[in-house]
Amino acid sequence: MSANDLxxxxxxxxxxxxxxxYLVETAPDASPENALAQLCxxxxxxxxxxxxxxxxxxxxxxxxxxxxxxxxxIFPARTTEPQDALEKELRLAxxxxxxxxxxxxxxxxxxxxxxxxxxxxxxxxxxxxxxAGMSSRTIVVATGVHSPADYAWARDNACSLSTSEFLLSRxxxxxxxxxxRVKLLEMLALIAEDADTEAIEEIFKQEPKLSYSLLRLxxxxxxxxxxxxxxxxxxxxxxxxxxxxxxxxxxxYADPNNGQHPNPLLQKAAARxxxxxxxxxxxxxxxxxxxxxxxxxxxxxxxxLDVLLNMSMTExxxxxxxxxxxxxxxxxYGGALGTMLRVIEAAESRDLAAAAKQMAESSVxxxxxxxxxxxxxNWAAKIHHAA
Numbered sequence: 001m002s003a004n005d006l007x008x009x010x011x012x013x014x015x016x017x018x019x020x021x022y023l024v025e026t027a028p029d030a031s032p033e034n035a036l037a038q039l040c041x042x043x044x045x046x047x048x049x050x051x052x053x054x055x056x057x058x059x060x061x062x063x064x065x066x067x068x069x070x071x072x073x074i075f076p077a078r079t080t081e082p083q084d085a086l087e088k089e090l091r092l093a094x095x096x097x098x099x100x101x102x103x104x105x106x107x108x109x110x111x112x113x114x115x116x117x118x119x120x121x122x123x124x125x126x127x128x129x130x131x132a133g134m135s136s137r138t139i140v141v142a143t144g145v146h147s148p149a150d151y152a153w154a155r156d157n158a159c160s161l162s163t164s165e166f167l168l169s170r171x172x173x174x175x176x177x178x179x180x181r182v183k184l185l186e187m188l189a190l191i192a193e194d195a196d197t198e199a200i201e202e203i204f205k206q207e208p209k210l211s212y213s214l215l216r217l218x219x220x221x222x223x224x225x226x227x228x229x230x231x232x233x234x235x236x237x238x239x240x241x242x243x244x245x246x247x248x249x250x251x252x253y254a255d256p257n258n259g260q261h262p263n264p265l266l267q268k269a270a271a272r273x274x275x276x277x278x279x280x281x282x283x284x285x286x287x288x289x290x291x292x293x294x295x296x297x298x299x300x301x302x303x304x305l306d307v308l309l310n311m312s313m314t315e316x317x318x319x320x321x322x323x324x325x326x327x328x329x330x331x332x333y334g335g336a337l338g339t340m341l342r343v344i345e346a347a348e349s350r351d352l353a354a355a356a357k358q359m360a361e362s363s364v365x366x367x368x369x370x371x372x373x374x375x376x377x378n379w380a381a382k383i384h385h386a387a
Contacts, residue, residue, distance in 0.1 A: 005366025006356055007035045008347045009373045011271075011381070012055075012141065012161040013151075017264050019381050021053040021161050023141075027356035033062050035366055040066040044374040048381065055098060055115065055141070060086045064093070071095070072115050077102035098141075111137030119144040120154060120162075132158045144350070165349050167265050170307050185309075185319050188252060188302075193321050200248070214251050242294065249273070249301045250383075253308060265308060271380035272300035272344055276337065278372035283336035284363035287325040298322075299329045299337050300344070340364065 007024055014020030024039065026032040036059055039045075045054075045068060056066065058073035060082045066073075073090055075083060077100055090097055098115030099108060103122045107130070116138050123131060123142060131140050135158035142154035142162040147169070154162045190200050250273075253266035273296075280287075280296035289295040302320075306313045317331055328334030333342045339362050346355035359369070 005032070005035055006030070006359060007032060007039055007366070007370050007373075008350075008352055008355065009370075009377060010163055010348070010350070011264075011267070011377060013164050013264055014161060015155060019052075019264070019267065021055065021141075022048075022377070023055045023143075023163065024057065025350070025352055026057060027352045030356070032057070033059055035370065037062050037065065038367070039370065040068055040071070042370075042374060044371070044378065047378050053096070053115075055117070058083065058086055058090070058097070063095075064089060072098045074098040074100055074115070074117060076100050077105040107134065108138075110134050113138055115139045115141060117141045117143055120146070120150045123157065123159075124153065134158070135160065163350065164264060164268070167268055168304075168307065168345070168349055170310055185316070187248065189320055214247065214254075245294075246273070246297060246301075249298060252305070265304060267380045267383055268348070269301045269304045269308075270383055271376045272303060272341075273297040274300070274376035274379050275344060275372050276300040276340060278375055279340055279364055279368065280337075282364050282368055283340060285336060287329075287335055287337050289323050289325040295323060295326050296337055299326055299341060302326075302330055303341055303345075336362070 006027055008026070010023040010025065011019040012021040012023055024036070026035075036057065040056070040062065050069065053070045053072050054068050055072045055074050056063070056068070058075045063071075063073045063086060073086075073095060075087060075097065079087065087097065096114045098117060099113040101107060101116055101118040101122065103119075103125070107118075107126075108116070110133060116134060118131075118140065120142050121144060134140055139161065140159045142150075142159040144165065145151050145154060145162045146165050148166055151162060151164075151166050187200065250266060250270055253263060253269050276296035276299055277293045280292045283292070283296075286292060287295060302316075302322075305311075305316050309316065313330055317327055322330070325335055325337060329337035329341055332338065339358065343355050343358045343362065346352075346358060
């Protein structure tokens with residue numbers, strides 16, 4: 001499979017930690033004209049929040065035909081002659097334009113571009129207040145945000161949007177495991193064993209905060225029931241046991257203190273689970289598990305438990321009775337589920353060359369991956385309203 005067929009879609013975080021835009025990237029040295037043209041006309045885009053920007057690579061022959069009303073066409077720091085001509089064309093058409101800054105190139109004057117993408121390591125070498133001055137007329141987007149400290153710095157230095165690589169790493173400063181959420185492993189174990197509804201409900205009777213968090217989660221925009229769900233038994237009756245189990249898996253990421261602040265790690269886990277679920281039927285060899293879609297969703301959601309709980313995945317897996325295919329994918333990236341999980345993790349860390357190489361070893365084509373990304377991101381984007 002050619003890397004030219006691949007597009008990688010990254011949610012961008014805003015000042016309140018919510019998904020506030022999307023960055024579209026390709027593997028290095030790719031020629032993604034066909035894939036980008038497909039995205040620019042994709043019907044699923046109509047289901048997204050139409051106020052949020054989509055930052056796309058600027059390509060001659062594709063960008064002028066783009067149907068995304070909030071598209072921002074991103075140019076490299078060093079452009080070629082065709083790109084210079086494209087810039088003039090898009091400026092005449094009053095399109096939104098952005099520049100991807102490079103350390104070896106001078107920054108443009110404020111207002112020259114609508115958006116400026118700048119790596120955090122590069123931004124930190126600038127003189128104080130440089131980005132603040134830039135942000136007066138240009139929206140600054142921080143990329144390469146690999147730590148919470150980078151993220152805090154970017155927000156404090158006038159970056160309106162940022163990538164979220166920092167969400168993928170455990171706290172290495174000796175922080176103790178989150179014992180409040182570790183208690184939820186008991187519930188996750190019951191789910192993994194397909195325990196009786198009564199056994200799961202008993203946990204909620206003992207922990208009122210869990211009940212509140214679950215009901216808030218299932219009443220979110222991603223479910224949007226006609227009438228509010230007000231009890232665990234009602235949730236089972238309306239959603240069905242299989243769908244409720246999905247929400248129970250995500251519940252571990254919800255704020256146990258009933259806060260209303262968006263949780264980007266919850267949305268990332270939800271997007272991973274949904275993405276793997278949508279791709280499950282195309283995986284070869286097929287995972288040896290009874291319901292491959294359910295197993296795929298569980299792999300995606302549980303793949304970030306080590307970050308959430310600040311425990312090793314080995315410790316976590318010792319406490320969860322999982323199917324061998326799920327365990328192998330989480331522990332060692334084994335099987336087709338593990339291969340696809342490795343692709344997703346490389347893409348989220350923005351190691352796009354590695355993601356493209358690993359995708360070539362899978363049975364998933366670029367069009368299927370794009371469709372699944374759009375569906376998964378659209379679903380996960382709606383969860384934050386209540387979680």
